[in-house]
Each structure stands twice: as C-alpha cells, then as structure tokens.
Amino acid sequence: MDNLLYSVESIRAIEHAAAAALGEGVLMQRAGQAAARFALDLLGEHRKLPVLLVAGPGNNGGDALETAANLREAGVEALVLYLPGEAAPSAETARALARAQASGVRFIDALPDHAQLGLVVDGLFGIGLARQLQGRHAELALRLDTFGCPVLALDVPSGLDADTGAVVGVNDDRVAVSATHTITFIGDKPGLHTCDGRDHAGIVRVDDLGIERHHFVAPDARLNAVDMFASDLALARRPQNTHKGSFGDVVIVGGAHGMAGAPVLAARAALLAGAGRVFVAALDPGLAYDSVHPELMFRDAVSFDFSGRTVVAGPGMGDAPAARRLLFKVIDSDSPLVLDADALNQLAGDADLQGKLAQRKAPTVLTPHPLEAARLLGVTSAVVQADRVEAARELAGRFDATIVLKGSGTVIAENEANGVAINTTGNPGLATAGTGDVLSGVCGALLTQGWSAGTAALGAVWMHGAAADALVEQGIGPIGLTAGELPGAIRSILNRLVREATVR
C-alpha cells in the first residue's frame, strides 16, 4: 500500500535496520540517485540552466551533496551552497562532500543574485531538525522560492516538523522552505500532508530507497484513500426492490432563531448523499420549508421522536437551555450520531453530557474544527494545530468516538485498530462558511445507509474534499466557492465511486 505514513521515530528505526544490513552510506547514495532522477524530470528541457543546491550540516546536506554530484555527472551545472555545522559531518556526509568536490560541482558562498536557475534543491535540514530556523538558515529558507523555478525539498521542506506538519518554532517569525515538490525517503510522513505541510511540501513523491519490506515497522498513520472505505461503497449499490425506508432517515437537530442556514445546508447534503428521508428538527418553529429542496421535512425539535433515525446535532443549534436538553436526549439515544458545531461547544463545557457520551454504544462521530477541538481538550487552538494528529488521537480516546479534526489535511482518528488517517482531498475553497455543515450532513447520510462510524467519516471527508477539487477544476472556486454548491458534486462522486466499487 502506498498510503502509509511513518513518524520520524519509525523512519529512524527502519533506517537503522536497513543501514545495518546494507552498510554505511548506501542509503545516502540511493537518496542522492533518486533525488537526481527527480531533479532531471523537473528540469525537463531546461537542463542547460544551473541547479542551485543548498546543503546543511547533517545527513540531509549529505543527500544534497550526493544529488549535486549525480547532476554534475549527468552534465548539469550544479551550484552548491554548503553550510557545515560546528560539529564534524557524519562519515557518509564527509564522503558525499568529497565526491561532490571531485565531480566538478561549483561551490558558492552566497545565493546568486538574479540568476536564471532551472531548479533549486533544499537539503538544509530533514528529519533531524531540532529547533526553529534562525539567522542565515531562516534567510535562505525564505529566499529559495524566489528564483521563479521549481523548488525540490529533500526528505522534508527545511523548517517543517515531519511528524506534525507545523513550521517549527513558537514565534510569528518562524519559517520553512516552500517547495513545489518534495522527494521523501524511506516512507511518507504525516507532516507533509496536514497543517502547514501541504503549503510547504507541494507535490510529494516517496522513494523507499530499495529497503526490503521486512525492515519496515508498522505505519503510524495512513493517507485517506478510496480503498479505506471501499467495503461500504461496495455495499451501497442499490437493489431494485427497495423503497425510501430502505436507506434510512437523517434528522438534523439545530436551527435556533436566526441560524436557519446551517441545518438546511446539512439537510440538503444528507439528501443528496442518499438518505431515504431527511428531517430538520428545528429549535426555531418558524423554520418550515426549503424552496430549493421541498423534499426536506421540518419538525419541532422538542417533540420529535429520534428513535430509529440517524441524528446530526449541532448546525446552528445555539447554546440555549432547550438546545442542551435536546443534546442530552440524542446523546442518550441508540441512534447513530454526528456531533458538530454548537453541539461540540456545549459538550466542551458540560461534564454530564460528556459522561453520557462516554456510555454510548451506537456509532458516534465528532467533527470539530481546531477551535472546537481546543475547547473539548481544554487547550488553545494553537496547541491543537501544533500537533493535529495527536489532538485527534487524544479526542478519540477521551470520547471513545470517531474524530474528524477539520482543516487543511483533515485528520480522522478512531479509537480502534484502524488508527489515524490524513485526508488528501480538498482545497482552500472549503474555507468558507457552511462547508462544515455539508460535511456533517454527508456523514449522517452514510451512517444511516449502514456505513460504520469509521468508514462514514473517511468517506464523507474524502468525497467532500474531492467535490471541492472537482468544482475548482471547473473554475468554480477556490475563490467564491459556496457550501451550497458542494452537495451536487458530492452526489456525482458518490455515485461514481459506488459504480466503480461494484464493477471491480
């Protein structure tokens, strides 16, 4: 499977085992060969232009030096800015340096001004990054993407934490290289796909350096992919002899006075993602009809019978005592449940609700954005963003539920064997009001059609992001994409995936 993610600790363990079998320096040579091949691909017909490589003090710098020597031997002009540290380089990096010196690479001591370059290669720091980039390193990191050519990061864009995807440091002036491409070695890493990772890593290619599988340890997480929810896709094909009762009911609980939009968006999404019947159990009795989707049924929330129905609670729910009573009732029920938005904020401050949630047996999905997650954990959103994977894991354990921690590189965590997944679809077009409501509605629709909490979360998040990607492809966004445009695109994707899953 090519969607496996490894922590720095795991990569070090694999590297250690492989290096013991292969001998010192072999992995660095292979990294340099793989990177040079990728660099030549990226150069394409611009092989006559020089390549600038920045090499740092550790083995990431060694990779850059090997890459430089390989490029030189392929006839490319290589300019190397080497910044050794105070300590002597490792033996393998010292050998890479000698090889680069012998190969005819040109060593420079400052970035060239106004040079026309074919490619910039970032080999400052990799998984050994220990603290915030400062001084010359920070200056360089900021300048590497100013040459108007692609930037290839070796292993990890320098300055980025490979585990968390956060730019390392605490100040506002923390920096990391912004690459257009990253070639990452041995295995893929979570930090390239979430938080700041997507902005800094660009397109990620994985090269396993030819390490045999038996040296690998268990992955720490996965990238979300259709395969991960294919079992429920395959079951979603519709037999002929069915009726609306065959595909479940979803009820959206929310819609306090002045907040009608959120439950309506969630309800439309649930309808178009295939729920047999969709209700809005509104706190505001004035909310009675949706002219775009008159199929939706509006009911008074307080007298509504939730039994046998999937509940999505939170969109536009507000924090009134009536909302809290309703929340208690749905958490206390046997219904599959999605908790979003205001339901999460209520939950955060209420030990009784949390106690009830912990006792639930039915499938439960929580879909917090970072601030909602922070309230649930009693920390700040900066703490959540500093380690999104860990925050999602922590929430899954604490509430014994499936957690969808939203944002760039949404993290899906289950408190079971399936572990953690990071989503790869979606784009900043989703950074607009109401898209979270759509996600909760889709999640509810999949749950009510019999998907497990884990596959519903994985599937809903993947399709929600893929819908935004498809809309951007059509010129609808990222700027100005609206939440209301998503459900139709999600419907097309769901039908396509079910078709593909059943003809396999």
Ligand SMILES: NC(=O)C1=CN([C@@H]2O[C@H](COP(=O)(O)OP(=O)(O)OC[C@H]3O[C@@H](n4cnc5c(N)ncnc54)[C@H](O)[C@@H]3O)[C@@H](O)[C@H]2O)[C@@H](O)CC1
């Ligand atoms: N050892 C091996 O077998 C292999 C290592 N590989 C490469 O080696 C990298 C890891 O190498 P290292 O462990 O040497 O780590 P790095 O090359 O990432 O950096 C470590 C060095 O940088 C210093 N440092 C860390 N953060 C700093 C900062 N903010 N400012 C200034 N100095 C800082 C450390 O003190 C240390 O000297 C991987 O990312 C990968 O690119 C690959 O060649 C694959 C094989």
Ligand SMILES: Nc1ncnc2c1ncn2[C@@H]1O[C@H](COP(=O)(O)OP(=O)(O)O)[C@@H](O)[C@H]1O
């Ligand atoms: N920059 C981004 N890249 C990818 N997805 C994003 C981005 N910003 C937001 N999203 C997605 O958009 C949705 C926003 O949900 P939420 O924050 O709850 O908004 P709202 O409450 O307005 O509906 C989530 O699914 C989130 O993952």
Ligand SMILES: [K+]
């Ligand atoms: K790097």
